[in-house]
Amino acid sequence: MVRHSAAGGPDHYSRGPQGIVAATPVSHNLQMGISDFGRGSLFFAVLVALALALAPSSAGPGGALTAAADPAPQLATILIELGGAATGYATPNVAVAQGGEVTVVNxxxxxxxxxxxxxxTDGDPLFHVVVPARTTRTLVIARLAGGKYAFFCGFHPSMRGTLTIEGDATGEIPTSPPFDQPLRIPKVLTGNNVTIPMRMGKVRVMASGPRxxxxxxxxxxxxxxxxxxxGRATKVTFVHQLPRKAGSMSVHNHGGxxxxxxxxxxxxxxIxxxxxxxxxxxxxxxxAPVPAYFAFYHDHKMDVTARNNWRGLQGMFxxxxxxxxxxxxxxxxxxVPLHFSDRSFTRKNQLTNPFPSPGRGMHHWMNGPKAPPNDATVGSRILVNGQYAPYLRVKPGLYRLRLLNASLFSAYDFALSNGSPFVQVGTGNGLLPKSVVRQDLLLGPAQRADVIVDFRRQRGENVLLRTIPRSDDTTGTGSRSxxxxxxxxxGSTDQTARIPARLTKIENIKAPRKVAKTWTFGLSETGRGSFWSINGKMFDPGRVxxxxxxxxxxxxxxxxxxxxxxxxxLHEERWQTLSRNGDKPPPWEKGYEDTWRLDPGxxxxxxxxxxxxxxxFMVHCHMLNHEDHGMMAQFKVLPTRSP
Structure with a gap:
């Protein structure tokens, strides 16, 4: 088996698109020959009996003969046609013999x-290959055991399929994460004047091996x-102690x-x-004091926001x-605050570097294999509070979980393994007017949710938190699995907490009927290459x-x-959602928001x-490669006019 990383690595090139090759069974040849004879003749009956006696066959239960199974093909092709991000794999279900080869044609x-x-067992996907546009790659699966393997596109997770490997159970098989390290709760700072150094650190991400x-x-x-x-003024001083090559830094209190x-x-x-x-x-x-909220602070430096966040500059607020x-x-x-992010690692537990070297001009990313729209940064492992596959001991009571998707690109559709629902009580910007029961909960980058989970009747159980394929019908990018x-x-608890039906009132501000500004998010091209755009323009810090x-x-x-x-x-204000596609927003979008999912169209x-x-102040896509590659704009708030 050969592993491939989104940051690059060894790729096996095929000789070109390969069709599925299978031996023609004897029974098929026999039927072709029979068509030339009269079916009522004695000669025909004798010929059929003789052929069946000589043809390969297998005995079923009780000695009954069954048709010989077609041998599994040694070669299979996963095909991706133009527009695959919306339509999915052209061949979502493929089969190959154990030890065969799978060719991916994009x-x-x-x-x-x-x-x-x-x-x-190492926590990495059993197979993973990146296939650039209009390119062919071969996926070697020689070490995998027989069975069915679901697969997806890491850049467009709504693309899904199944690879069937026909063979025995010998070889590498899927495994569950070991859950062998307790969840780490980050240190809490409560002072009104806080100092935080930005510095190199060694972090325990994997349960074993190097930090x-x-x-x-x-x-x-x-x-x-x-x-x-x-309502309490807070001053936070950030001190730049990182290596000089890191460049200058900027810190954004997201949601503030x-x-x-x-x-x-x-x-x-x-800085x-x-x-x-x-x-x-x-x-x-x-x-007046702002409504209580759950947000995060992170680096926001132009052109390198994705890189700096990938390397660790994030914290909760x-x-x-x-x-x-x-x-x-x-x-x-x-x-319990829960910070979710994805990263890829080397065999020595060090971060991979999926970013081109900076300093070659702001347009160096506009061409080449990683130019937009091929610039997504996706990690192979999803971390919780900076750890891979942790566990948390909980009492059989009600828990308030603050869910934050701090990933650069990936979306997660959260669900519990025992089928229990979430009760959403808030967004990242404050409480909702009413509690909302949700079986699963989709969060994209920078989105947060304030939920309650009921463990009261589950003492002695181990409940898994998962991300599942996006459950609604969509042509959008989808979610990880x-x-x-x-x-x-x-244990036990005498907790007195409850789940209230009504929570808070949202400020009653009359919304104008007229749209003052339309922000259109798209992909644009010039003679210099492609870029993510707002209203057809690339971000320019000198333009309002x-x-x-x-x-x-x-x-x-x-x-x-x-x-x-x-x-x-959208930075700065307490935003409210008025409509989604001309309809009223769903109940979980009726509070304050700062980040919205926009599917195509x-x-x-x-x-x-x-x-x-x-x-x-800023407007931008929080898929951070998109922000770095042009999809950011700015608005200016003017002072009030003098009387």
Whole structure:
């Protein structure tokens, strides 16, 4: 078996597209010969009897003869046609003999992968190959045991298929993660004046083997969780202690409401090597405490946001509100933040480097095999709080799980192995008006969900948290499929928490009927190459794409005209969702939001009141390669007019 990584590696080239070759069974030849004879003749009957006596056959139960099975083909082809990201594999179900070869032919204009759902004892997919556009690769599966293996495209997980290997059980077989390390809860910082160094660190990602060298906040991945009560001004000082080659840094409090200067600008107010910068987060909006929210802070430097996040510059940010106590939601050890991200590793547990060397000009990524739309960064292993396949011991009670998808590109559709539902009580930006029961829960990059899971009747069980193939009908990018972590339900508790039906009121702001600005997300090309665009333009830090007056309310339209799902992030304000494709938003989108899923062809209308801070703020796709490769714009909030 040969493994292939998204960062590159050994590829086996075939001689070209291969058809399926199979021996013609004797019975088929026999039937062709019989057609020339009269079926009523004695000679015909004798010939048939003689042929059946001589032909190979197999005995079924009781000695009855059954037709000889066709031998499995030694060669099989997985075909991807033009538009495969939307239509899927042209040959989603293929079969091959054990030890045979599978050729992947990609006739599409986009790169794709063939990646197994199942993993081996090392945690990597049992097979994985990246196939650039209009290219052929051969997947060697000689070491795999016979059986059925589901596969998907790592870049477009809605593309799915099944490979059947016909043979015995000898060879490598799928295995479950070992769950042999306890879940790590990041250190919590609660002071009103916090200092966090950015430095190299060695992080325990795998349960065994070397620690992983990463760029970290305060030596851990994710970094320490900043936990502060709403309305209390918070100052966070970041100190740049990373190597000089890392370049300057910028830190964005994702989901926060802060001044333009403190918002993590991609090209201004940067932190150079050896420098420091203090960001001020008032945790107020329009003079009142902001609603409690669960967000994260991360690097936001132009052109290298994906690289810097991949290397570890992420941490969680939790704002609390004492007024929530009346709801009796789970608290303390029953309130667990979960940070999900995917990474790929070498055999020595070190991060792979899927990024081209910086410094060759901002347009060096516009051409070549990784130019948009082939620029997705996807990891082979999905981590929880920076660990692969951890477990958490829980009591048989109610648990509040704060789910954060901090991946660069991948989406996850969360589900529990025992079929229990989630009760969603909030988004990343605050509580919902009412609780929503959800059997599974789809989150794209930067999206968060505040959910309650009921373990009260599951004492003694081991419950798995999984990501499943996206369950709704969609032509979008889809979600990963994997087992993420294990909950071990043990002991007892006298917990008094509950799941309230009604939670909070959302501020009643009258939304304008007129759309003030439409932001169109697409893929564009010039003579220099391809790029991700907003309104047909590549990001330019010197250009203002829209102006809005402070204290006004505007309705914006988010529109996707590309063939890929985007997860669109709007900075700064407390946004509300007005409609999705002309209809009312689903119940889980009726709170405050800052990141929306936009499938191909979708349109979402949102609105907000622009308060407190004039200056420049960002609009971008939070699939971070897309942001780095042009899909970012900026709007300017103008001061209120003098009377």
């Amino acid at each position: 006739n599409d204009s986009m790169a794709h992968t063939v990646t197994s759902d199942a993993v081996g 992983t060298r990463m760029w970290t906040y305060a030596g851990s991945f994710p970094g320490p969780t900043i936990k502060r009560p709403t 409401h802060q001044s333009s200067r403190d918002d993590g600008q991609p090209t201004r107010y940067l 150079g090597k050896g420098g420091r910068r203090t960001y001020t987060y008032p945790l107020t909006d329009f003079g 939790l704002v609390t509100d004492p007024r929530e106590r009346r709801l009796r939601l789970p608290t303390g050890k029953f309130d 994997a087992t993420l972590m294990q909950f071990r339900v043990r 794409d829209h102006k809005v007056r402070m204290n006004s309310v505007e309705r914006w339209r988010l529109r996707n005209v590309s063939d890929m799902t985007h997860y669109v992030h 979708e349109t979402v209308d949102v609105f907000a009141r622009f308060t407190d801070y004039p200056g420049l």
